[in-house]
Amino acid sequence: MPDAKLHDLPPDVRELVQRYFDFHHILTPIFHIPSILPRLEQVLNMDRTRRYDDPLILAMINMICAISAAHRRNGFETSTVQTRKYYDRAMALVGTTVLFDWSVEKVQILLLGARYLQSSNFPDESWTLLGLAIRIAQGLELHRPPPENLDCIQKEVRKRLWYACYMTDQLASAMYGRPVSTASNTFTTPLPEDLDDDRISPSQLLYPPTPTLSAMSHSIQGVKLCRIMESALTLVDPPLEKIVELDEQFEAWDAQLPSAFRVYEHEPVLDDKKLIMAMRANMTRILIHRHSVVKSLSLLSRGERLTPLSDGLRANMMQNSRHICVRSAEDTIQLVGRRHDTTKAVTGPSWFNLYYLFNAILIIASHVVDPEFRDDKEALAHLEDGMRM
Template sequence: MYIRKNESRGHYVGLGSVGATLAICLTDGLKSQQLPLKSDGLDFLIEAGPQVDEAGLSSLFDITSQELPSKEAATKCIQAFFECVAFFFPIIDRDIFMSRMEMMYTPQRPRLNALDYCLFHLVVSLGALVQRRTSTQTEDMDRIYLSSYQKAWTMMSDALASPCETSLQILILHIFIHTKSGREGFAWVLCGLAIRVAQSLGLHQKSPTDMGFSERRIILRSRLWCILFGFDSSLSLVQGRPPGISSGLYDKDISYLDDSQSESPSGPPSRAQMSNWWYKLSQIQNQYCALMQTKHSLVSRLDSISEANQRLEVWKDSLPSSYRPDGTILVSPENYWHVVLLHLEYFNFLRTIHLAGTVLRLSCSGVAHQNSSEYQASEVICVEAARCFIKTLNR
């Protein structure tokens, strides 16, 4: 059940919730008495939303008095963000963001809220992080990065006080920053929080047809879920921890990732197709991480590892030959780095699978296992996958 608060906000509750139970009892009771449901009959659910799903606290920050970087520096950082970060992870709608960003440096600034400021500081800090690797003014970029991120971090409670899609965008950007800064463990923790926010907004379910969401918003919601799901699967793999959500607990409409939507079937893969490859790989990672956290026997775990390895092989073979990780990358320049990142994820996953297979096979040294011969070469494959990862990274 999706409960709409206003034109831009709403939240999801399951059929087992107290609110849904009351709504079902009310509607069933009216039907049994052959009475119509009044237009305001379920207003109690809408009115209860802020009480149940929001913190009920207002911001203590005087956001309009915050010091901002110069407009010139901010513009450079924002451009770097959209060229180098959003190009791979389209978390933010550029047109909407830019229209709000322009207000930061005009008399309209008081119209902006804490979410706008938090998103602005995150984008600027990430752009500065990119710029300091290429700019000659590294000290200035370091200062902008640290200052902007500190402001964004101190405002995160405001971003979560009334969860919405922008709150989720903010969390995903925090996850990205900590992942790229080598703090994958903390990024994994933030993933768990972000998944809860996404579920409260109903992003794990198909968008309700009667909610009147625009196609642009439906695509954004699907995209945010896919990006978050990918981060959670990858970070769970890296940390050896359970994923934030199991494969059977979501029913997301990802039709915008459908292979059939390619504009030119004979040409290079579309961005949607490449996102589809990522999503399918994330699904295999998610199931593998969940299975490795179970209390199954060693033999059962070896069976699960074998299944994951087979699924990974099928996934690799489904890619066009020039995009597969076992050969030379022969793709267009605009797709090159997408493919490199995909290959890095593949090789790390392959290494993880065969390292686990090697360790568990040694633990099962006295146990008869039907697939034990399959893992006799796991040591070699594990080392080769690590070598390929480093080789790809050095490109």
């Protein structure tokens, strides 16, 4: 890319930045908005010839534009060629110093880039860039409690950024079937405060008189769910007791989930935050209980005869585990179906449709190939619905 193009910005840059903070930021918060917006605005107001004065903020704006343009909600398509151009500009702006001179801003830029690549059909590049973001974050010691000499805003940004790395890594590892780089036993960073940005100043944190939901609440609930998902991902032929233990953890998490983040039956799913939380919750429960389906599938694949289920307690518990797994997959197909007509036209691959739908179909297909369950009409109906989407 010619150097002359590095400092260009799209004509609708402010709209794209606003869209990012209206929708994407709350899913994975990595900024303190009152602190970062003036810095972005300063670069936007600069004459084009002076934008090189702050290459990191310019790179950040380009990454934000790439994410927002790739996921337009109004049906107007932005080509991958165009969104990739924003990404490439951002990487060119940081590329010469990306392996040294580490900073929080560089981790933010790389994490934004990894999220763009993951949702724009560049999975291998996303995996590599995410790994680099995590390594730099560890080099900056974001995986440890923030130093006491930092102000309150700096501390919260570091915590938010680390847990954004953690969640992105856990979800990517689940999707690609690869090891995580952010295992919980390797870091001690406390959770971010459940506070809106206007309650965080450099000198103090202002807690409300009574606990209320904040713009951070959705992300914090997602982190708690990822902890359970992380444990489920490590299970290999686990004892039944471990499955029960993890399911109890999931039920405890579900019991405290605020109603604002729940999807209720027979109501339209208009809030993507609710949908994403429900999809991730179902995926976690499938991961916990998948072994009850995998075990019989493994026997079938080896041509071994399945022994009829006994009436013993352990057999009944395995049956219940299988039921939970399959019903979670069916619920995922129902959720995708309730949004299918509106999300199928959204530009950029609809990752919560494609990935979660594929896994749900795989679970149900694995279930009904078992001769004992081949006439499960409810499962077969959901399988047919999923295949039509």
